[in-house]
Amino acid sequence: MTAIPRSALILGLAGVVPFVWGAATILAPGLFDWGLATFGPRFVGPYVQLFYGAVILSFMSGVLWGFATKAEGSRAATGYALSTLPALWAFFTTGGGEMRAALNLMIGFLALLLLDAAFVRWGLAPRWWLPLRLLLTGLVVACLAVIPLA
Known part of the structure; x- marks a missing residue:
């Protein structure tokens, strides 16, 4: 297996931060309140995760x-x-509410792994691509899973 380039790994993990932040503000009401007062309603809880998830897909x-x-x-x-x-x-x-949107985004990110695997198999993506995508997708889906559980 080819090692994931450090810059790709760092930038990929940085791209997960909004998902982690959204999950954290769902799980910690005090953090939600602080984020709401500091950043506004679009940047806390499920709202940031769902909007950002659609952007990332x-x-x-x-x-x-x-x-x-x-x-x-x-x-x-x-x-x-x-x-x-x-x-x-x-x-x-x-659309259709937070829970439905979160579940559909989780399905979308997991299905994306199939496309990632196909592109790697066809030699169109680098060999390190799938290990990176597996890591990032696991983190994203775990964060999105907080929405239906909340």
């Missing part, structure tokens, strides 16, 4: 699109088509 569509540019012919067309799925999933499934 859309971002991941762009990452996969970039990987698809390495392919040619029908593999490229397949890669481009598959790369749109995370953003479409986020767009169409994050």
Whole structure:
């Protein structure tokens, strides 16, 4: 297995911070109150997690699109088509209330792992990509799971 580049790992973990913050403000009412007073309602509790989760799934569509540019012919067309799925999933499934949106985001992030694995298997993503995505997805899904449990 190829080691995850340090910069990719650090930036990936930094990208998980809003999920951790959202979960922390759900679990600690005092932190929620402080965050609400300091940052406003969009940046605490499930609101920050759900909005940011939809943004990140859309971002991941762009990452996969970039990987698809390495392919040619029908593999490229397949890669481009598959790369749109995370953003479409986020767009169409994050309504309907906090619990439903959180569950759909968790499904979206877990399904994204299947796409990540396919892109690695096709040689379009680096070998270290899947270990990084497994780590980050585990953290994100754990944080999102706090919403239905709260």
